[in-house]
Amino acid sequence: MKKIIAGVDEVGRGSLIGPVYAGAVILNKKINTKLLKD
Structure with a gap:
């Protein structure tokens, strides 16, 4: 089984009623993480 x-x-700052946004990412192990910026 492959582990991902x-x-x-x-x-969503304190959003009891307002919208919440979420994002997810899965990268290849060979990617150069030095090129990524947060």
């Missing part, structure tokens, strides 16, 4: 790890982040 997903990085997830969400935003």
Whole structure:
């Protein structure tokens, strides 16, 4: 079985009623992470 790890982040400042947005990403192990910016 192949193991996959997903990085997830969400935003929705105190949103009891308002919208919440979430994003997820799965990258290839060979990617050069030095090129990524947060």
